[in-house]
Amino acid sequence: MPTIRLDNLVKRYGAVEVLHGIDLSMEENEFTVLVGPSGCGKSTTLRMIAGLESVSEGEIYIDDRPVSHLEPKERDLAMVFQDYALYPHMNVAKNMSFALRLEKRPKAEIDRKVREVADMLGLTPFLHRKPGELSGGQRQRVAMGRALTRDSATFLFDEPLSNLDAKLRGQMRAELALMRQRVHKNMIYVTHDQIEAMTLADRIVVMHGGYIQQQGTPEELFKHPVNKFVAGFLGTPPMNFLDAEVVDRDGAVWLIGKGFELALDGEHAAAAKAHRKRHVTLGIRPSDLDFDAEAGNETSLELRVIVSEYIGAHSVLMCDCGGQQVVVELKSETPIPLGETLRFRVNPAGMHLFDRETENAI
Amino acid sequence: MQRATLNRMTPYAFMAPAAIVMVIALLYPLLYMVWGSFRDWNPAQTIGETEFVGFKNYVTLFYDPAFRESLSVTLRFAVIVVGVEMVIGVGLALLLDRNIRGMSVLRTLFILPMMIAPVVVGLMWRYMYHPTVGTFNRFLKSIGLEGVDWLGQNALMSVIIADIWQWTPFIFILALAALQSLPRSALEAARIDGATPWQQIWHIKIPLMMPVLIVTCLLRLIDAFKVLEVILVMTEGGPGLSTEILALRISRTATEFRELGVAAAMSNYLLMLLLILTALMFAYTKIQEAREARLRTAAEEDL
Ligand SMILES: Nc1ncnc2c1ncn2[C@@H]1O[C@H](COP(=O)(O)OP(=O)(O)O)[C@@H](O)[C@H]1O
Ligand SMILES: [Mg+2]
Numbered sequence: 026m027p028t029i030r031l032d033n034l035v036k037r038y039g040a041v042e043v044l045h046g047i048d049l050s051m052e053e054n055e056f057t058v059l060v061g062p063s064g065c066g067k068s069t070t071l072r073m074i075a076g077l078e079s080v081s082e083g084e085i086y087i088d089d090r091p092v093s094h095l096e097p098k099e100r101d102l103a104m105v106f107q108d109y110a111l112y113p114h115m116n117v118a119k120n121m122s123f124a125l126r127l128e129k130r131p132k133a134e135i136d137r138k139v140r141e142v143a144d145m146l147g148l149t150p151f152l153h154r155k156p157g158e159l160s161g162g163q164r165q166r167v168a169m170g171r172a173l174t175r176d177s178a179t180f181l182f183d184e185p186l187s188n189l190d191a192k193l194r195g196q197m198r199a200e201l202a203l204m205r206q207r208v209h210k211n212m213i214y215v216t217h218d219q220i221e222a223m224t225l226a227d228r229i230v231v232m233h234g235g236y237i238q239q240q241g242t243p244e245e246l247f248k249h250p251v252n253k254f255v256a257g258f259l260g261t262p263p264m265n266f267l268d269a270e271v272v273d274r275d276g277a278v279w280l281i282g283k284g285f286e287l288a289l290d291g292e293h294a295a296a297a298k299a300h301r302k303r304h305v306t307l308g309i310r311p312s313d314l315d316f317d318a319e320a321g322n323e324t325s326l327e328l329r330v331i332v333s334e335y336i337g338a339h340s341v342l343m344c345d346c347g348g349q350q351v352v353v354e355l356k357s358e359t360p361i362p363l364g365e366t367l368r369f370r371v372n373p374a375g376m377h378l379f380d381r382e383t384e385n386a387i
Numbered sequence: 388m389q390r391a392t393l394n395r396m397t398p399y400a401f402m403a404p405a406a407i408v409m410v411i412a413l414l415y416p417l418l419y420m421v422w423g424s425f426r427d428w429n430p431a432q433t434i435g436e437t438e439f440v441g442f443k444n445y446v447t448l449f450y451d452p453a454f455r456e457s458l459s460v461t462l463r464f465a466v467i468v469v470g471v472e473m474v475i476g477v478g479l480a481l482l483l484d485r486n487i488r489g490m491s492v493l494r495t496l497f498i499l500p501m502m503i504a505p506v507v508v509g510l511m512w513r514y515m516y517h518p519t520v521g522t523f524n525r526f527l528k529s530i531g532l533e534g535v536d537w538l539g540q541n542a543l544m545s546v547i548i549a550d551i552w553q554w555t556p557f558i559f560i561l562a563l564a565a566l567q568s569l570p571r572s573a574l575e576a577a578r579i580d581g582a583t584p585w586q587q588i589w590h591i592k593i594p595l596m597m598p599v600l601i602v603t604c605l606l607r608l609i610d611a612f613k614v615l616e617v618i619l620v621m622t623e624g625g626p627g628l629s630t631e632i633l634a635l636r637i638s639r640t641a642t643e644f645r646e647l648g649v650a651a652a653m654s655n656y657l658l659m660l661l662l663i664l665t666a667l668m669f670a671y672t673k674i675q676e677a678r679e680a681r682l683r684t685a686a687e688e689d690l
Binding site for chain 1: 570572573575576577578579580581582586590591594595679682683
């Protein structure tokens with residue numbers, strides 16, 4: 026199984042540069058997810074790896090072999106497209122076997138392969154249908170099956186689930202995770218949905234504006250985002266951001282903002298002290314706030330509850346903190362009275378500080 | 388009258404003028420022709436003075452070697468012309484379906500021949516085919532070859548070449564439009580699946596263009612059966628009967644031989660031929676639509 030490496034990859038359309046030097050290397054058998062908002066260059070990156078777009082600068086290496094001058098078929102990869110890109114005039118079996126038939130493989134082998142994959146994806150009853158006669162979810166499966174019938178070393182997925190409705194998407198996501206355990210291949214998966222990224226990835230690559238913002242395991246990115254963008258992009262509900270000043274007082278380091286004064290613990294205090302600028306942004310995930318009437322002033326926020334949404338296992342509160350909105354996620358089932366001002370303890374390990382100008386983590 | 392009835396009649400009231408014009412301008416001459424085809428009719432006579440002869444005109448024609456020759460010329464002309472035009476037109480479309488600078492100018496140039504009036508096309512080619520001062524023979528002689536007897540011995544071929552020159556663009560633009568509306572991602576998928584450019588053409592592009600190509604082909608066939616002006620100007624059907632296509636034969640029968648009844652019968656033969664082609668075309672689109680409807684319902688059932 027080969028490794029794939031992108032070396033300072035640049036893409037220009039005319040005078041417009043949309044990718045500004047992407048450096049990335051993917052290990053064998055790794056499930057890499059490129060995630061980012063729409064228009065950040067994920068598809069372009071993937072299509073360059075596939076060989077569907079030319080490379081403006083830089084190089085793509087598969088197993089240390091430069092491939093940017095090679096045709097897609099010489100790169101040994103399979104791809105699942107966002108709109109599935111099935112061949113409308115071929116039935117499911119023909120769609121899935123197209124690549125093998127082009128290679129002139131023996132008929133028996135082709136049949137066996139198609140049956141095997143169709144079985145795995147539950148497509149056997151539909152083998153003789155044309156794509157037009159299938160529902161969205163089934164077409165999606167055929168697209169997946171077409172990629173699987175070929176024994177390619179690498180699989181590329183471009184937002185394969187984004188055309189499905191929410192329920193089906195959840196189901197297919199689970200199936201993908203399952204398939205991931207059975208099929209040991211390199212997979213590169215593009216999505217704008219951070220939940221897909223978090224649940225499927227071995228390695229997440231967060232992109233924004235044609236740059237890689239951060240890469241690492243889902244846990245690393247969730248716990249230690251390198252900047253405000255990554256922090257706000259991963260996790261639902263998204264992280265709360267509050268403007269604050271770093272102040273030295275009575276030998277301790279304080280974070281003072283509109284409607285709150287928090288004392289920083291040792292690690293954060295040291296970092297904030299080392300960082301010379303005083304204007305920072307405090308980031309706290311909704312799950313790192315907890316209702317606690319007894320909590321001290323210096324470890325808690327005083328929030329006025331505006332809306333409470335009860336969603337089964339937990340509730341989500343929209344609160345106000347000195348004019349800024351703060352979202353809290355509560356595990357407990359204690360009813361929270363609306364309109365009241367309550368204390369919420371801040372999990373010290375869940376505090377993230379960002380420079381207000383550069384937005385980088387401190 | 389009730390309001391509802393009135394409402395229902397309104398559309399018909401609006402359509403009535405058009406319907407009346409249709410009946411007068413279209414149906415009346417047509418019926419007149421059919422009626423005339425059963426009569427022995429000289430242009431000097433009004434239709435009331437003519438004698439009813441039943442199917443005699445049709446039967447005579449059926450055994451008339453000149454008519455058969457003319458029918459055969461027409462068939463050969465139409466089949467060869469449309470066949471070659473389809474190949475060249477689709478081929479050009481496949482070749483020029485790319486985004487290179489200057490391509491739009493090239494495309495415009497390619498469709499110019501279609502916009503020239505047929506009579507002008509006929510005259511133009513007649514001069515180019517001229518045995519001594521024509522462009523072609525002068526060129527052939529200048530490179531030391533024998534001149535070709537274009538509008539003499541090879542008249543049908545020459546006429547066919549001119550028609551191909553004029554009408555290939557028609558197929559070219561329709562094929563190009565069909566090509567550009569193909570799903571881009573299916574072609575990209577084919578590239579990833581390892582299809583060479585040729586294989587993409589054979590396995591993906593042509594099959595997906597087929598519905599458009601079939602209708603284009605039928606339209607062109609219908610047109611080719613009715614061709615007249617270019618050939619009239621270039622050869623007047625000669626030499627002998629070698630380029631006397633049906634439309635020309637009909638006109639000569641009516642004017643030269645003064646047999647309006649026979650000419651009408653001949654027109655009806657041509658009309659039947661065209662009707663069959665038109666019916667084929669409609670049948671084809673109907674089948675396509677039915678197939679799509681079936682696909683849709685099947686897809687909805689599985690949701
Ligand atoms: N063919 C093209 N010509 C010009 N600009 C393009 C083209 N394709 C994509 N872009 C631009 O490149 C950027 C990245 O696009 P893309 O990779 O498709 O984003 P996404 O992350 O949503 O998949 C976008 O700003 C888009 O407008
Ligand atoms: Mg995209």
